[in-house]
Amino acid sequence: MRQITLILALLLSIPAGSIAQTLNSFSNEIFKQKKTKEKRNQEIDISDFTYQNTFSNSNSSFLELPRTNPAIAFAASAIIPGSGQAANGKWVRAGIYFAVEAVGIIYHLDRNATARRQEKAYEEFTHQNWSVLAYAEWLVNYSMQNNLDNGWENLQAHIDGKNPDFSNTTNDWSKVNIGLLHEVEQETPFVFENRYGSEFSHLLPDYGSQQYYELISKYYQYQPGWQDWYGQVTTANNQNPDLYRYMWNGRDEPFTLFYQGRDRAQEFNDNYRAAGNILKLLVVNHVVSAFDALFTVQLKNSRIETNTNLMKMEQFSVTWHF
Numbered sequence: 001m002r003q004i005t006l007i008l009a010l011l012l013s014i015p016a017g018s019i020a021q022t023l024n025s026f027s028n029e030i031f032k033q034k035k036t037k038e039k040r041n042q043e044i045d046i047s048d049f050t051y052q053n054t055f056s057n058s059n060s061s062f063l064e065l066p067r068t069n070p071a072i073a074f075a076a077s078a079i080i081p082g083s084g085q086a087a088n089g090k091w092v093r094a095g096i097y098f099a100v101e102a103v104g105i106i107y108h109l110d111r112n113a114t115a116r117r118q119e120k121a122y123e124e125f126t127h128q129n130w131s132v133l134a135y136a137e138w139l140v141n142y143s144m145q146n147n148l149d150n151g152w153e154n155l156q157a158h159i160d161g162k163n164p165d166f167s168n169t170t171n172d173w174s175k176v177n178i179g180l181l182h183e184v185e186q187e188t189p190f191v192f193e194n195r196y197g198s199e200f201s202h203l204l205p206d207y208g209s210q211q212y213y214e215l216i217s218k219y220y221q222y223q224p225g226w227q228d229w230y231g232q233v234t235t236a237n238n239q240n241p242d243l244y245r246y247m248w249n250g251r252d253e254p255f256t257l258f259y260q261g262r263d264r265a266q267e268f269n270d271n272y273r274a275a276g277n278i279l280k281l282l283v284v285n286h287v288v289s290a291f292d293a294l295f296t297v298q299l300k301n302s303r304i305e306t307n308t309n310l311m312k313m314e315q316f317s318v319t320w321h322f
Contacts, residue, residue: 070297077293081285084293088300097289101282108278115271122264123213128227129257130216131164132204133172135225136181138234142224142244143188150187155180166227173207191245217261220246220254228255 066073066087077084082097136159143152158177165171182203190197200221205211216222223229232255233243 066293066297068297068301070294070301073293073297074290078286078290081289084289085296088293088296090296093292097285097292100285104278104282104285108275108282111271111275111278115268115275118264118268118271122261122268125264126213126216126261127169128166129169130222130225130261131166131169131172131227131230132176132178132181132207132225133159133162133169134164134227134230134234135204135222136176137164138224138230139181139184139188141234141239142191143184145239145241145244146191148188148191150184151180152184155184164227164230170207178204178206193245197246214265217258217265223254223258226255226257226261228257 064087066076066084073084073087076087077097081101082094085091085094085097136155140152140156140159142148143150144156155177158180159175162175185200185203187199189199202215202219202221204222205215216225224234236243
């Protein structure tokens, strides 16, 4: 009985905190508490990636729209080839489109300027070497020598006593009634060595028109208006029918000035065509660059979505948007 009383006294003398600590330690050592593992139910969002964080505020800046919006990238490159590629870091392709655009514009302007200079020089060349009065005088002689009934007498009476001014043949247009000239042309056939052909294929266009400068160095019908032909045929001393027939055997071949006019006209027309072809190439460059930018952004967006789905543990999916 005394032993029990002594034990109780000892227990009562121990502080309550010490007993709690001892029991707690005992419990921790003997009965392990189950540790609950926090389950992460939160799905990985595309905003977790640095790339998306970089462009998460893309709507706040117009310059960033081509990086995420395929339509904006398409429009940007359609207007300025390569701009959509540059916005997405595709510098090589952007450089190619920029270079094609720059070189194309420079070449187009150069060919156009060259063609205009050559065209102006050609026009000046004709003003010194082709005369409507010389052509009208030849047409009268041609009709007379071949006994044509085409009203050449009225044209002869109108131009009689007038001489071509090869210092500036634009003055000769005031000396010729173009209506009378056209009436004779409409009734004039090609005369060959042993037969008559069809009527002249063209009427002389109005002075200064594009067709005028084109036809006088293109069709043999107008070769007599050139100064060398006028000097060697129309005003030749030995006038006879053989001078006014189309032989096609070398005797009626145009003289040098006709060929020079033809070559000059071909030069500036070739340059105009080259300038036009470059414009077509520039249009193609705009279209190709626009679609390239469109597909670049679409492909990039599809890859981001694919990578995001791969990070999800619950599923595997690949979605390709076009």
